Amino acid sequence: MNKDTPMKPATVAAQALGWIDEATKAVAPPLHPSSTFIRDADNGYSSGRNYSRADNPTYDQAEAVLASLENAADAAIFASGMAAATVVFQSLEPGDHVVISRVMYWSLRNWLLTFAADWGLKVEVVDTTDLSALKAAMRLGETALVWIETPGNPTLAVTDIAAAAEIAHGAGARLAVDSTVATPVFTRPLDLGADIVMHSATKYLNGHSDLVAGALATKAVDAHWEKIKRLRIQLGGVLGSFEAWLLLRGMRTLFPRVRAAAANAMAVAQHFRGHPLVEDVLYPGLSNFPGHDVAAKQMLGGFGGLMSIRVKGGERGAIATAANVQIWKRATSLGGVESLIEHRASVEGPDSPAPPDLLRMSVGIEEASDLIDDFEQALTAAQN
Ligand SMILES: *Cc1c(COP(=O)(O)O)cnc(C)c1O
Numbered sequence: 001m002n003k004d005t006p007m008k009p010a011t012v013a014a015q016a017l018g019w020i021d022e023a024t025k026a027v028a029p030p031l032h033p034s035s036t037f038i039r040d041a042d043n044g045y046s047s048g049r050n051y052s053r054a055d056n057p058t059y060d061q062a063e064a065v066l067a068s069l070e071n072a073a074d075a076a077i078f079a080s081g082m083a084a085a086t087v088v089f090q091s092l093e094p095g096d097h098v099v100i101s102r103v104m105y106w107s108l109r110n111w112l113l114t115f116a117a118d119w120g121l122k123v124e125v126v127d128t129t130d131l132s133a134l135k136a137a138m139r140l141g142e143t144a145l146v147w148i149e150t151p152g153n154p155t156l157a158v159t160d161i162a163a164a165a166e167i168a169h170g171a172g173a174r175l176a177v178d179s180t181v182a183t184p185v186f187t188r189p190l191d192l193g194a195d196i197v198m199h200s201a202t203k204y205l206n207g208h209s210d211l212v213a214g215a216l217a218t219k220a221v222d223a224h225w226e227k228i229k230r231l232r233i234q235l236g237g238v239l240g241s242f243e244a245w246l247l248l249r250g251m252r253t254l255f256p257r258v259r260a261a262a263a264n265a266m267a268v269a270q271h272f273r274g275h276p277l278v279e280d281v282l283y284p285g286l287s288n289f290p291g292h293d294v295a296a297k298q299m300l301g302g303f304g305g306l307m308s309i310r311v312k313g314g315e316r317g318a319i320a321t322a323a324n325v326q327i328w329k330r331a332t333s334l335g336g337v338e339s340l341i342e343h344r345a346s347v348e349g350p351d352s353p354a355p356p357d358l359l360r361m362s363v364g365i366e367e368a369s370d371l372i373d374d375f376e377q378a379l380t381a382a383q384n
Helices: 009-018 057-069 081-090 106-119 131-137 161-170 223-235 241-251 254-272 292-298 314-323 368-381
Strands: 074-078 097-101 122-126 143-149 174-178 196-200 214-218 278-282 306-311 340-343 358-362
Touching: 009 057, 009 241, 009 254, 057 074, 057 214, 057 241, 074 081, 074 223, 081 106, 081 143, 081 196, 081 214, 081 223, 097 106, 106 122, 122 131, 131 161, 143 161, 161 174, 214 223, 254 278, 254 306, 254 368, 306 314, 314 340, 314 358, 314 368
Parallel strands: 097 122, 097 143, 143 174, 174 196
Antiparallel strands: 074 214, 196 214, 278 306, 306 358, 340 358
């Protein structure tokens, strides 16, 4: 390929970098279940592989595609999004100060405030949409990491990645971004100054609700990244080769899936904005949403497929609405081709930033009018 005309990201994804299996000339990649690799007669490992907790050849293409999509120096896949995220924190030293977004994946926040705090990290929760609050939280020479999630789940709070990077770096800290909801289709955090990007690959990267996986991508292959790679081997949060193969297959359709989901989310959000049975629609694509201007600056080409609707009638109204959907599926998770709806406050517990009347909606790639009509009838049915 002429290097003056590099492939666009959508082409990289569809062709999975255009790799062809050398041994067979296969267009679809082989799957390598082997846990172990042959040692040479001279006692070395000329293949560069020895054991699958360290590495597996089925990872190579998925990691290379993700690194390309994120404009990263390297990427690593993990057994889950949580395995990927927790390794970033375990690569720090006890006593390090870390700042995390108030609105973020609840299970990671819970782990940070319990296990990670007991282990010695000084975890501080900050509303990172407020840059002066973020700045005020930084401790020069003591803050090791700022962890943000944008758009944040489930209120879709938007944090300015470029500004957060500047603030973190000014205090000598790194910036890590959970970009699961934004996806590499719409946001490239490393280009905006972040050091590490994390994905729950369970969600949009795979896109079919049929595996659990995670990923990290890094701006630089430095000592910190080497430690993260070493921790993957030592802690053992590695992905099975079949899941890695499925993940690559899912990533090939990332762009059309995510673009279709975002177009549907915009249609659903616009339809229910100002609806008499709706209190508020939370979606970064709506011009009146508080984070819209920052989202418009850092999300290119769309605002993603995740949104939330606050319904009138409080918690009871929200749960009754979810009870009446027929096409939307009542289930946790997000980023699949099918639309899912969930009452988040009852999942996240008392310290959740999710209001009790909020339904989180992962918009899939179905016909938009089916999704709108179904939610409309559910709102009406919940009145009775
Ligand atoms: C699901 C999710 C995670 C956790 O990922 P798992 O693959 O479930 O371990 C982290 N962050 C966000 C934003 C998520 O949606």
